[in-house]
Amino acid sequence: MQSITLDVQPRETGKVATKAVRREGLVPCVLYGTHTEPVHIATETLSLRPLIFTTETYRVAVSVGGEDYEAILKQVDFHPVTDQPLHVDFLALTPGEDLTMTIPIHLEGTARGVKAGGALSQPLNDLQIRALPKDIPGHVSIDVTALEMGESLHVSDLALGDAITVLTDPERTIASVTAPKVVATDDEEAEALEADLEGAEEAPEATEDA
Known part of the structure; x- marks a missing residue:
């Protein structure tokens, strides 16, 4: 996996604080892991684009509060109308632990x-x-x-x-x-129909018992 460094800043939690973060044009995020307490952060939407709109999987390098973390993108919640990211979860990686x-x-x-x-x-x-x-x-x-x-x-x-x-x-x-499916052409369909009609004309008529 290649690594991307994400510029983040710490943020307050709660509905009011989260709305304030979004009004500033930032996306509220949380980073957590098996051995990592949740760290609430925020980052710019443009910074997330290389992580979200890609088919690649990246490691994410995050520095906040004097601590360095290696993480992966875990989940993204999008706005139902604008498709803008509303919230992002990052999973902190633990060296030596399978993922x-x-x-x-x-x-x-x-x-x-x-x-x-x-x-x-x-x-x-x-x-x-x-x-x-x-x-x-x-x-x-x-x-x-x-x-x-x-x-x-x-x-x-x-x-x-x-x-x-x-x-x-x-x-x-x-x-x-x-193999590609064989589709009958108009000429082939016409020939098949003509053959069916000729066969019907040549069939002997049924006779009624006296």
């Missing part, structure tokens, strides 16, 4: 099956893993170049190393290449 996270999957390359006319689909966009914070990648890159028509790539096919434990079901499909 369970969901990280994005990035597909790279053009599959051979796609070059042959197939379509690539990606039903699984992220992966749940457990590892030490220092071993967690910002994303998982998967090369699909060798994927042929009709082939699939599953979680069980991944090799992320001994430092990372994959928690996602190994049978889940990450990507697959399927």
